[in-house]
Amino acid sequence: MSKLSLNIPHSQTQEEALNRVKQLLSRLQEEQKGTVTNVQENWNGPNGSFSFSAKGFNIAGTIQVKENEVHLQSELPFAVALFKGQITSMITEKAKALLA
DSSP states (O other): OEEEEEEEEOOSOHHHHHHHHHHHHHHHHHHTTTTEEEEEEEEETTEEEEEEEETTEEEEEEEEEOSSEEEEEEEEOHHHHTTHHHHHHHHHHHHHHHHO
16 A cells, blocks of 8 residues: 655635535546546545546545635555556646635
């Protein structure tokens, strides 16, 4: 396992950033039908946990929506960890667009 930890700054209100982040996983499942399955998320205020399967790999982690940033942590399976740089870039790019 390889740890993925991202801090993505935003200029939205915390409530607006939270609303946008909550829409992200369901949108991802819709856009990646057949690739991303078993999406689950649970929220307790601005703190959430998520899990999903992608191409046979199970991914899980936590999200904290803070006043000025979104913090994401996940453990990546070894085979997926080989693409950690690409995954980090993609998540950061999509999150910045989402929170712009």
